[in-house]
Amino acid sequence: YDPTEARLSCLETPDLVARWSRAMERRDPRILALDDDTIILWFRDDDIDPTVMALDARTGETRWTSDPIGRHFADPVRELQQDRGMADLMPSGAAYIPAETVPVIGHHTIYLVRRTGEALAIDRADGHIVKWTQATTLDRVYDVRLHECALVLSGMQRGTSPSGRVDLVPRIRVLDPATGADVQTITPLGDVSPRWLVVSPLGHLAYGSVAGVQAHDLLSGAVIWSNRGYAVQDSLRGWLVRDHLVVEDQGQQLRVLAMRDGIASKPLPLPGRPDWSPIDLIGVGEYRESMVTLFEKRLVMFDDRWSLLGADIIVDDRSYKQVLFGDDRFVLLNRSNTSQPRDERGRRRMKYDYRLYVLSPDGRLLGDPSAMSIYDRPIVDATLLDGWVLLGTADHTRAVPVPVAP
Structure with missing residues (x-):
């Protein structure tokens, strides 16, 4: 674009x-x-x-x-003044924007959920066909997840707080994705809002908050297990990896919880290197039988038993931005330097230097990196496609051949 x-x-x-x-x-x-x-x-x-x-x-x-969403729902900021006393941040730390609509796409249906609680399902083959609408799901929607048998919304709903007052209280709402009908309303562990939540293919919902981590069956709402241990209280993020939960705890260490019982492991081992800090985690991904964790200055891999498999050995200045997975290798995007050189008119311009590294499935560096410089706007997204790396800034897309490994 x-x-x-x-x-x-x-x-x-x-x-x-x-x-x-x-x-x-x-x-x-x-x-x-x-x-x-x-x-x-x-x-x-x-x-x-x-x-x-x-x-x-x-x-x-x-x-x-699709038809204008306003045909089905009123002004999304109608209660903004009424809720002015509420914090304008969601539990994840992101801004709560009442007018924002979250799109979620299924096999045959596209779901549009407003932060103010309205929900709409349209046909994927013909967006003019409205399958169902819900005028009120929650009063505030923070998270939306889709499973083949459930549409899961996490947020706040008017109800009675533990102190006995009528107030906005945390709730998780489970809807039938085919009809929009209510399936379950779940009160989160400790009656506090989840900071993160995941839905497994087997129909289990797991979430983390200040109170700990808890898992439910989506259809019955029954609690499968609860872990209120200090190690997982106030966890920052969670990922589903090979039927396990990988959780970033409050100390920014990674722990693994089995989805069957919720027992937490000790912190996963990380390489002891003086040139990087293990508290700058960007994200967690799955590649073949390995778990890949991307930090700002290091990429670390774990095997299928959660033992340390290895880490990259790149010694350049590093500020990793993204890892792109291919069939037989993956590509690491690194912003190696930022400067403000003068152009031919003497004006200073932002210059971003990037390098692309090709790594083997076990994390070994393959060949020499590919270097490039981009002016004015940094890369905000990248993808790997048929031998090309597509790098997108706010105003253009650049295509770079994947560096050829020896």
């Missing part, structure tokens, strides 16, 4: 020849889903009236555009 000309282009691999290019009336599309037949885009340039659009992947022609 070219924001300067407001044009969307579809390129063919392996040569990145344009298949089609078209002007877009709305700006800054985000891809919700794509395959060889259909591209589904999300436009949130207007928070009050976001739009879903489906394009023919072969021609770029519009198949359908």
